[in-house]
Amino acid sequence: MEGGASEWIARWCGxxxxxxxxxxxxxxxxxxxxxxxxxxxxxxxAKCARGLLASQAGDAAGEAAGDAADTTLRLADxxxxxxxxxxxxxxxxxxxxxxxxxxMLACLDRWRSRRVGPAPMAEVFPWxxxxxxxxxxxxxxxxxxxxxAGAGHQxxxxxxxxxxxxxxxxxxxxxxxxxxxxxxxxxxxxxxxAAHSCVL
Numbered sequence: 130m131e132g133g134a135s136e137w138i139a140r141w142c143g144x145x146x147x148x149x150x151x152x153x154x155x156x157x158x159x160x161x162x163x164x165x166x167x168x169x170x171x172x173x174x175a176k177c178a179r180g181l182l183a184s185q186a187g188d189a190a191g192e193a194a195g196d197a198a199d200t201t202l203r204l205a206d207x208x209x210x211x212x213x214x215x216x217x218x219x220x221x222x223x224x225x226x227x228x229x230x231x232x233m234l235a236c237l238d239r240w241r242s243r244r245v246g247p248a249p250m251a252e253v254f255p256w257x258x259x260x261x262x263x264x265x266x267x268x269x270x271x272x273x274x275x276x277x278a279g280a281g282h283q284x285x286x287x288x289x290x291x292x293x294x295x296x297x298x299x300x301x302x303x304x305x306x307x308x309x310x311x312x313x314x315x316x317x318x319x320x321x322x323a324a325h326s327c328v329l
């Protein structure tokens with residue numbers, strides 16, 4: 130893409146992408162809906178848009194998308210990995226389920242953004258309200274949901290936890306179980322505090 134008008138369009142697209150990424154993700158890299166499933170979906174769409182823009186519009190679009198979008202996407206990669214276990218299980222807070230982990234890990238591999246080396250012993254996502262603690266063996270993890278409320282796909286699960294010890298899930302979050310909205314489904318119940326491991 131060359132020339133004045135084409136370069137202007139490329140820059141506008143890059144700036145629009147940067148605005149969209151920064152609007153979708155909190156400053157700590159977590160998606161605003163506070164559901165790891167929707168975090169993954171939004172991250173994958175943003176990465177695809179960023180790659181398409183770079184391949185079709187070149188340097189002008191990349192410069193316009195800028196460091197803010199790239200930094201936010203790197204933080205979002207890290208947030209996703211904090212909730213993924215190497216066996217493909219997902220700590221399924223909010224409208225998430227534990228069954229998409231293998232696909233999420235495959236996306237991280239495709240993006241070449243899977244963490245290399247040991248994960249940090251502790252991570253805090255202050256804007257999203259999640260805290261993650263790991264044991265040195267890396268297969269034991271405690272994830273706490275400390276609030277605030279998300280948008281749309283968040284459950285009333287503040288104070289709940291996901292606890293894995295030595296590769297075994299000890300305390301889990303029910304996630305969405307089945308995304309069924311029929312009146313006789315469990316979906317409404319699964320969104321309530323009573324369905325979660327909340328500390329009251």
